[in-house]
Amino acid sequence: MPNLYPNVEAEAASSVSNTANMMEYISVGEALKLVTPFKGDKREVLTFIANVGTAFEVIDPRNESTLFKFVLMRVSGEPRTAIAHRNLENWEELKEFFKTTYTEKRTLDYRANKLFSTKQSKVENVSEWIQRVQKLGSKFREAALQDWEVDERAGILTLADKLRNICFVQGLYSDRIQTIVRSRNHSTFDEMAETALDESAIFSKTERHKNSNSNSESLKCTNCHKLGHIASRCYLKERKEARVNQLLVKNENRENNGDVCYNCQGTGHIARHCRKPRKRIGKPGLISDRNGGSQYSGNEPRPSVSGSRPTVQSTQ
Numbered sequence: 001m002p003n004l005y006p007n008v009e010a011e012a013a014s015s016v017s018n019t020a021n022m023m024e025y026i027s028v029g030e031a032l033k034l035v036t037p038f039k040g041d042k043r044e045v046l047t048f049i050a051n052v053g054t055a056f057e058v059i060d061p062r063n064e065s066t067l068f069k070f071v072l073m074r075v076s077g078e079p080r081t082a083i084a085h086r087n088l089e090n091w092e093e094l095k096e097f098f099k100t101t102y103t104e105k106r107t108l109d110y111r112a113n114k115l116f117s118t119k120q121s122k123v124e125n126v127s128e129w130i131q132r133v134q135k136l137g138s139k140f141r142e143a144a145l146q147d148w149e150v151d152e153r154a155g156i157l158t159l160a161d162k163l164r165n166i167c168f169v170q171g172l173y174s175d176r177i178q179t180i181v182r183s184r185n186h187s188t189f190d191e192m193a194e195t196a197l198d199e200s201a202i203f204s205k206t207e208r209h210k211n212s213n214s215n216s217e218s219l220k221c222t223n224c225h226k227l228g229h230i231a232s233r234c235y236l237k238e239r240k241e242a243r244v245n246q247l248l249v250k251n252e253n254r255e256n257n258g259d260v261c262y263n264c265q266g267t268g269h270i271a272r273h274c275r276k277p278r279k280r281i282g283k284p285g286l287i288s289d290r291n292g293g294s295q296y297s298g299n300e301p302r303p304s305v306s307g308s309r310p311t312v313q314s315t316q
Helices: 008-024 028-032 045-057 061-073 078-084 091-102 108-117 126-145 150-170 175-184 189-217 237-256
Strands: 286-288 294-296
Touching (some): 045 091, 061 091, 078 091, 108 126, 126 189, 150 175, 150 189, 175 189
16 A cells, blocks of 8 residues: 655654754753853953853754854953954854953963062961972973973973972072072972971071070069069079068967067067167166166176286386
């Protein structure tokens, strides 16, 4: 029996294929959500280019002109003004314009100048300096490998490493550490970095010791009046406190043992230890004793006794 509808199956297969192809693409509105606004920031231009490129890949090629118009609306500020003076008809021309105008070109000369001119700052420690030189050295190597052949790669890397090592030593802030690292004649960057770290630790310890000595010399103790420490850390403080405590205890014992001074009528000592002037009672030159009698104090002149000692006359 002849086929009355010879093209039905082919048309059905074609429609299924077209439906499958349509399912692989997304609408322009959905693709536009991937595109972020761009205002001319050079740090964001590469991200903007990547996002727009992804949007063009996921839409139907027949809608590229429509998407391109919406992409232009996402550009504002100075780039928008620059685009208005140019006849850019598609995304490829716009992307080339962005790359030429807003991407920073880092040539070999730029990387070399950046590496050779860098120096360790006063507030930067050796560890931070090592990391910074490694980063600059890596970028210098990448820039050097862009303009050379494959067979020259080993020589370029060796030369780049030597230049990095020289810049590391010359850029050290401390002349002392720089001289020591250079005198070791290390062949690798790791050995140079390790020596610099060790010497930096020793140098920092020495500086802390000097600062502590200078600070201690400016201190003066109010307890012993000597330099180098304060009263709370005085080694004589305990001795002084112990001596004062002994005197206080001794005085308390004297006051509690019942001794009465017959000279000043005070307690805690006897008359012969009294520090007050002695009292005189009765005749001049006499003092009263405990029994009411009198005796010489020993301060009056002694009476002369005649005939007690013969005199000898000299004869001439």
